[in-house]
Amino acid sequence: MATNxxxxxxxxSFLRRHHSDASPSALKPTTTTPxxxxxxxxxxxxxxxxxxxxxxxPSTTSSSSSSSxxxxxxxVSFDLLQQHLSAQNFRQADEETRRLLIVLAGEAAQKRGxxxxxxxxxxxxxxxxxxxxxxxxxxDNKFGYSVQKKIWQKVKKDFTRFFMKVGWMKKLETEIExxxxxxxxxxFIWENDKxxxxxxxxxxxALRGTQLLNSILTHPAFESTEEEEEEExxxxxxxxxxxxxxxxxxxxxxxxNRVFKPDYSF
Numbered sequence: 001m002a003t004n005x006x007x008x009x010x011x012x013s014f015l016r017r018h019h020s021d022a023s024p025s026a027l028k029p030t031t032t033t034p035x036x037x038x039x040x041x042x043x044x045x046x047x048x049x050x051x052x053x054x055x056x057x058p059s060t061t062s063s064s065s066s067s068s069x070x071x072x073x074x075x076v077s078f079d080l081l082q083q084h085l086s087a088q089n090f091r092q093a094d095e096e097t098r099r100l101l102i103v104l105a106g107e108a109a110q111k112r113g114x115x116x117x118x119x120x121x122x123x124x125x126x127x128x129x130x131x132x133x134x135x136x137x138x139x140d141n142k143f144g145y146s147v148q149k150k151i152w153q154k155v156k157k158d159f160t161r162f163f164m165k166v167g168w169m170k171k172l173e174t175e176i177e178x179x180x181x182x183x184x185x186x187x188f189i190w191e192n193d194k195x196x197x198x199x200x201x202x203x204x205x206a207l208r209g210t211q212l213l214n215s216i217l218t219h220p221a222f223e224s225t226e227e228e229e230e231e232e233x234x235x236x237x238x239x240x241x242x243x244x245x246x247x248x249x250x251x252x253x254x255x256x257n258r259v260f261k262p263d264y265s266f
Contacts, residue, residue: 033051076103078130085138090201096203097131104128122217130223135202146225148199149217153225159176159210167197168206 081100084093104110104127108249128145135144148166153163163169167189169179181190188203189196204213 002229007087076100076127078134081131082138085134088138088192089240090139090143090192090237091185093135094190094202097135098133100127102157107215115212115214117211120219121214123219125219125221128219130215132221139201142192142196143201144199144220145202145216149222149225152217159206159213166199168200168203 061108073209078100081096084090084096092198101115101123102113102121104123106122107114109119132144132146136142136147141147149165151165152159152162155165160169164179168182170182170187172180184203189200202245204216206213
């Protein structure tokens with residue numbers, strides 16, 4: 001029954017923003033607003049006085065210090081993301097995060113309109129950390145990729161259990177305990193309140209697999225998160241050994257009957 005419930009993934013996917021013919025493990029933009037062409041002059045270290053034209057939304061024109069450079073030497077601003085997060089507009093912040101990843105992944109991703117999991121490595125550590133820092137800053141450390149990575153590691157990198165923990169799957173009202181993916185966007189939580197699971201945002205498409213999400217969570221930008229988690233696990237294991245022992249004999253923990261592992265190879 002648990003396995004069958006996951007088969008409705010193709011009908012109740014939590015990211016319906018993508019077309020049905022989307023490439024596997026790809027992150028695509030969710031808006032169809034035509035981009036604004038911005039003419040950037042030779043002040044961006046161009047080899048000649050020729051003009052460089054690149055299509056980005058107006059948010060990337062800011063001259064604020066909160067900016068980066070893509071592989072095509074175009075300035076990328078994180079100001080709009082900061083504005084959405086500071087105003088607690090998490091739905092818009094999620095959209096802007098997705099757009100930023102496409103821009104930062106490189107020229108091929110920009111032309112294609114979505115990110116392949118193999119392109120995540122082209123995003124610099126500084127840029128990915130900047131995005132993550134903003135999410136954590138304006139959510140009281142409740143949202144962000146580094147937060148999600150800690151949760152993922154606590155469940156032994158089991159993506160099904162991770163989806164349950166962060167609330168990307170919902171419990172079905174059935175006699176047997178079952179879970180199914182939430183429908184995007186209405187079934188997701190766009191507020192930061194007591195009912196919102198830790199790590200619920202930002203969202204990452206797992207419609208056709210978890211390679212994209214895996215590439216983000218294992219990015220070098222979050223290596224320190226893994227080291228911190230390993231230290232915490234060691235401390236917890238030691239405490240568990242002390243509490244679970246009876247005259248030097250360790251007591252084993254019962255296995256949960258609600259955890260299941262689906263096949264993501266489709």
